[in-house]
Amino acid sequence: MPIRVLSTEVVNRIAAGEVVERPASVIKELIENAIDAGASEIRLEVTGGGLSQMQVLDDGCGIPSADVELAFKRHSTSKLTSVDDLDDIRTLGFRGEALASIAAVARVTLVTRALDDPVGTLLRIEGGQIVTREPSGRPPGTAITVLDLFFNVPARRKFLRTERTERRHIDTLVTRYAMAYPNLRLTLTHGGRITFQSNGSGDLREVLVSVYGATNASQTIKVDPVETPDTHILVSGYVSAPSLNRSNRSEISIFVNGRWVHDQRLTYAVIQAYHTFLMTGRYPLAVMMVELPPGDVDVNVHPSKTQVRFRDGDAVFRAIQRAVRRTLIDQARVSQIHTASAPTDVPASDSVDAERFGSTEWPSAWPTPEQVVRRAQLRAIGTQSPHPLHPDTPSTQIGLDLTPPATGGTTLTRSTEIATHSPPEGRPPSGQGHPLPPLRVVGQLGLTYIVAEGPGGMFLIDQHAAHERVLYEKYMAEKAQARVATQALLEPVTVELTAEGAGLLEENLETLLALGFDVEPVGGNTALVRAIPAVLINDDIQTLFNEIVADLQAGNEPLAGEIEARIVRRVCKRATIKAGQALSRQEMEELIRQLETCTSPQTCPHGRPTMLHLSATQLAKQFGRLG
Numbered sequence: 048m049p050i051r052v053l054s055t056e057v058v059n060r061i062a063a064g065e066v067v068e069r070p071a072s073v074i075k076e077l078i079e080n081a082i083d084a085g086a087s088e089i090r091l092e093v094t095g096g097g098l099s100q101m102q103v104l105d106d107g108c109g110i111p112s113a114d115v116e117l118a119f120k121r122h123s124t125s126k127l128t129s130v131d132d133l134d135d136i137r138t139l140g141f142r143g144e145a146l147a148s149i150a151a152v153a154r155v156t157l158v159t160r161a162l163d164d165p166v167g168t169l170l171r172i173e174g175g176q177i178v179t180r181e182p183s184g185r186p187p188g189t190a191i192t193v194l195d196l197f198f199n200v201p202a203r204r205k206f207l208r209t210e211r212t213e214r215r216h217i218d219t220l221v222t223r224y225a226m227a228y229p230n231l232r233l234t235l236t237h238g239g240r241i242t243f244q245s246n247g248s249g250d251l252r253e254v255l256v257s258v259y260g261a262t263n264a265s266q267t268i269k270v271d272p273v274e275t276p277d278t279h280i281l282v283s284g285y286v287s288a289p290s291l292n293r294s295n296r297s298e299i300s301i302f303v304n305g306r307w308v309h310d311q312r313l314t315y316a317v318i319q320a321y322h323t324f325l326m327t328g329r330y331p332l333a334v335m336m337v338e339l340p341p342g343d344v345d346v347n348v349h350p351s352k353t354q355v356r357f358r359d360g361d362a363v364f365r366a367i368q369r370a371v372r373r374t375l376i377d378q379a380r381v382s383q384i385h386t387a388s389a390p391t392d393v394p395a396s397d398s399v400d401a402e403r404f405g406s407t408e409w410p411s412a413w414p415t416p417e418q419v420v421r422r423a424q425l426r427a428i429g430t431q432s433p434h435p436l437h438p439d440t441p442s443t444q445i446g447l448d449l450t451p452p453a454t455g456g457t458t459l460t461r462s463t464e465i466a467t468h469s470p471p472e473g474r475p476p477s478g479q480g481h482p483l484p485p486l487r488v489v490g491q492l493g494l495t496y497i498v499a500e501g502p503g504g505m506f507l508i509d510q511h512a513a514h515e516r517v518l519y520e521k522y523m524a525e526k527a528q529a530r531v532a533t534q535a536l537l538e539p540v541t542v543e544l545t546a547e548g549a550g551l552l553e554e555n556l557e558t559l560l561a562l563g564f565d566v567e568p569v570g571g572n573t574a575l576v577r578a579i580p581a582v583l584i585n586d587d588i589q590t591l592f593n594e595i596v597a598d599l600q601a602g603n604e605p606l607a608g609e610i611e612a613r614i615v616r617r618v619c620k621r622a623t624i625k626a627g628q629a630l631s632r633q634e635m636e637e638l639i640r641q642l643e644t645c646t647s648p649q650t651c652p653h654g655r656p657t658m659l660h661l662s663a664t665q666l667a668k669q670f671g672r673l674g
């Protein structure tokens with residue numbers, strides 16, 4: 048085939064693939080254009096998760112009538128003129144690609160009026176072709192409507208997720224921009240209903256309240272602006288107190304010169320600053336603003352402009368890590384808990400390690416009076432609960448009172464099975480599905496492990512993991528028979544969620560109901576919780592829902608069954624007896640009996656081992672009794 052230059056239409060379509068991945072990418076480009084146009088207010092109206100319609104209205108400078116067509120030409124921009132300008136980019140846009148790309152893959156209507164123009168212009172473009180151009184009356188500013196995204200790219204449309212998932216991406220994006228631009232009045236509607244609004248007061252804390260709810264926002268700490276003298280890197284923002292954390296890093300947002308960037312390393316700088324403040328596997332929430340001379344950062348890395356390269360990436364990493372760590376340490380100091388000396392395992396790169404800091408308890412984030420009352424109410428009901436599993440309960444009352452799952456056999460039949468199924472000598476019983484031999488409890492070790500003996504030697508059982516397994520199988524058995532024990536709350540409890548979280552909850556109401564939750568979204572990103580699975584009766588409901596939402600967030604559209612299993616695992620994890628909890632012999636025996644009835648007693652629902660096995664032969668070898 049001869050080589051030929053591609054037509055503009057093909058070029059635009061190819062380029063659009065990089066800029067416009069999904070509805071949220073359109074929203075991102077249009078918000079950035081509005082910000083570059085100096086808007087103080089942006090309204091975003093979305094229908095059908097952006098798949099049917101998105102409209103972005105701003106009160107910015109507008110596009111002069113004479114330039115309207117040009118705005119949709121590829122590589123046409125008012126933000127750059129020469130190559131030198133590329134080294135000093137102070138706007139979010141500069142590639143002149145977004146409008147051309149969007150117009151290539153959707154039906155776009157632009158209505159705009161520049162400040163100096165007496166009348167505005169309406170331009171309609173479909174698949175890159177201008178369909179209408181006419182004068183139009185509107186106040187200065189711009190309104191862009193994008194209909195039928197990817198109407199002419201069926202392959203791409205097929206890859207889009209459900210309306211709900213696309214909506215979630217939009218919510219995340221809009222709230223991020225609201226946090227980065229607290230001076231901006233942002234309103235987001237889905238199907239005509241306002242789901243998020245920031246007031247443009249310029250106070251980031253107020254935006255945090257809109258995004259995370261008042262309770263969560265009260266657990267955030269301001270990172271006071273610190274500028275590194277030599278590199279002129281200015282870091283500021285808000286981070287969560289250690290008590291407010293998530294199971295993934297998705298709520299750590301980094302902005303570089305006002306641009307949201309996807310940078311794993313900088314995200315890690317924030318995480319590292321929490322070393323010893325947070326348990327492994329838990330992540331903070333953070334909004335970090337990094338400002339540095341435009342010449343020290345290259346934003347021209349990818350058409351989507353979400354990646355950047357730094358002249359001195361290490362310096363940026365250090366600046367973020369230090370600013371966050373200092374904030375955490377100062378906060379701990381203010382709280383006047385100067386008890387322990389600094390842990391010795393703080394990373395060596397941490398320049399402030401030498402400073403002493405206290406307990407990782409977080410007094411500023413102690414329960415609000417509302418939470419205290421709520422817990423008291425729950426505890427009151429909890430005394431009649433058939434599942435009094437709570438760390439506060441004296442150990443003799445710890446309720447290992449779970450009946451064996453209906454599907455399980457008796458201990459006797461199980462134990463007769465072992466002879467054939469027990470793992471070979473010398474190999475830990477790590478495989479799933481092997482029933483346990485009958486075990487005799489010897490005692491508890493370090494308030495964490497149960498020492499037991501069986502026909503195959505010594506067993507060291509992790510009490511937390513084992514109980515988690517027991518609860519999990521019981522819960523699943525109850526679930527299979529549609530009779531999950533649920534407990535109504537005396538008073539419904541209001542939980543605050545993010546817009547995304549509220550959406551996810553709504554999407555999974557059926558699943559939650561089947562698992563013993565009675566919860567109703569009541570708008571304004573809040574939900575009323577009326578009942579919860581009985582095993583969780585003493586739990587903190589806000590934290591519980593934060594975790595459930597994080598579980599729902601993890602992974603894109605997992606299968607319904609997987610979502611369910613994830614929530615069940617979460618419930619079991621929260622209800623389980625913890626390490627460090629004293630157990631009476633009777634409780635240990637009860638736990639072991641129940642573990643014996645499990646179908647997969649050797650692992651917890653998360654796949655970690657529940658026990659270690661040291662065979663009689665191994666013991667004999669170790670003591671030199673053999674050969």
Ligand code: ADP
Nearest residue numbers: 080084118124125140141142143144145146189
């Ligand atoms: P870029 O933002 O990289 O310049 P775009 O394709 O996004 O490229 O936009 C092209 C041009 O259209 C911009 O440079 C700007 O002059 C104009 N423009 C786009 N959106 C707006 C808006 N909301 N208000 C004013 N001007 C706009």
Ligand code: MG
Nearest residue numbers: 076080140145
């Ligand atoms: Mg742009």
